[in-house]
Amino acid sequence: MNIAIDLGSDRTRVYIENKGKVLDEASVITYDVDTHEIFAVGDEAYAMIGKTPVGIRAAHPLDSGVIAQSDLVEEMVSIMLREVCAAKIVNPRVVTAIPCKLTEVEKRAVVNAVSSFGARKVYLIETPKAAALGCGMDIMSPHGVFIADIGSGTADIGVLSLGGISAGKSVKHAGSAMDEEIVKFIRKKYNLIIGTNMAESCKRAVGCVYEPTDDTSFRVKGRDAVSGLPRYVDVSGVEIMEAISEIANEIVTAIRDVLEQTPPELIGDIYTDGIILTGGLAKLQGLAKLVSVATKLRVRVHKYAPDCVIMGCGKAIGFIGKEPSAGISPLLMAY
Ligand SMILES: Nc1ncnc2c1ncn2[C@@H]1O[C@H](COP(=O)(O)OP(=O)(O)OP(=O)(O)O)[C@@H](O)[C@H]1O
Numbered sequence: 461m462n463i464a465i466d467l468g469s470d471r472t473r474v475y476i477e478n479k480g481k482v483l484d485e486a487s488v489i490t491y492d493v494d495t496h497e498i499f500a501v502g503d504e505a506y507a508m509i510g511k512t513p514v515g516i517r518a519a520h521p522l523d524s525g526v527i528a529q530s531d532l533v534e535e536m537v538s539i540m541l542r543e544v545c546a547a548k549i550v551n552p553r554v555v556t557a558i559p560c561k562l563t564e565v566e567k568r569a570v571v572n573a574v575s576s577f578g579a580r581k582v583y584l585i586e587t588p589k590a591a592a593l594g595c596g597m598d599i600m601s602p603h604g605v606f607i608a609d610i611g612s613g614t615a616d617i618g619v620l621s622l623g624g625i626s627a628g629k630s631v632k633h634a635g636s637a638m639d640e641e642i643v644k645f646i647r648k649k650y651n652l653i654i655g656t657n658m659a660e661s662c663k664r665a666v667g668c669v670y671e672p673t674d675d676t677s678f679r680v681k682g683r684d685a686v687s688g689l690p691r692y693v694d695v696s697g698v699e700i701m702e703a704i705s706e707i708a709n710e711i712v713t714a715i716r717d718v719l720e721q722t723p724p725e726l727i728g729d730i731y732t733d734g735i736i737l738t739g740g741l742a743k744l745q746g747l748a749k750l751v752s753v754a755t756k757l758r759v760r761v762h763k764y765a766p767d768c769v770i771m772g773c774g775k776a777i778g779f780i781g782k783e784p785s786a787g788i789s790p791l792l793m794a795y
């Protein structure tokens with residue numbers, strides 16, 4: 461049996477062949493800084509962020525889709541995989557998604573992380589290809605597909621045709637950068653220090669990047685920067701838009717850049733079909749509208765946007781060992 465892993469900056473998802481998605485947990489690990497003893501991984505570790513005692517850290521070991529702390533990623537992945545497929549799966553082949561344009565060293569780090577579990581062979585697939593497969597698109601045909609997977613650490617944008625990426629870009633600012641901007645904004649405007657988990661909840665609740673309404677508000681709780689005492693403020697969607705719109709505009713600019721690089725023959729297909737958005741941040745209110753206004757194209761958010769990449773990696777298991785026909789780019793990079 462083979463498995464697929466989507467090692468995201470925010471969430472790790474695992475798919476088992478013939479079974480489907482079996483795990484979807486926060487990419488977080490809690491450990492002792494001195495002894496490196498692991499206390500928790502996944503959602504349990506996420507709940508500890510900003511609340512750990514001195515000497516204990518709860519960290520996201522992936523940053524912008526790239527492995528920032530390889531030993532921690534390896535530990536996190538092996539603990540998660542042991543939970544879902546202990547003893548049942550021996551030396552599997554593993555398909556895993558990577559952002560476009562990773563360096564060879566960054567790719568190796570991903571391969572090492574997923575093989576720490578005992579993988580026989582690792583196959584890498586670029587995120588836009590996995591996302592499009594997960595949306596049910598036929599990416600082997602000569603028909604152009606424009607897809608943007610917008611997650612926590614990266615926005616991976618690609619125009620796909622004949623199994624390859626005809627134009628693409630990866631932006632290293634997405635959902636988590638927005639959370640950090642919200643933290644900065646609240647500190648600056650209200651002298652209130654809040655954590656990133658609180659900022660993320662606020663973004664999900666009232667975050668909007670196109671024509672927000674003033675009647676939505678969210679109570680953020682934190683510590684007063686001057687008195688040091690607990691305090692809260694109610695912030696509106698309009699205020700949050702002020703904090704996060706620069707990052708949204710960066711993503712929109714990258715989408716426009718990719719459109720400009722797209723070969724003219726494929727532009728015709730994209731004009732007809734529009735743009736598909738996947739990834740968790742695709743669900744941010746107003747983002748699809750913002751992209752649509754900036755590109756004058758129809759923009760659709762996939763119904764299961766956060767799961768498209770892992771479902772696509774799962775489908776890609778079926779391509780292992782299959783040589784592409786003439787003129788079609790190989791889907792997987794074997795390691
Ligand atoms: N309903 C929502 N509204 C706004 N943002 C959301 C919503 N749901 C999820 N997000 C955001 O989407 C991001 C997570 O998306 P996703 O799960 O695709 O990321 P990831 O795959 O872990 O990261 P990456 O692929 O960038 O490494 C987070 O920043 C999260 O706050």
Ligand SMILES: [Mg+2]
Binds near residue numbers: 466469611612739769
């Ligand atoms: Mg992702």
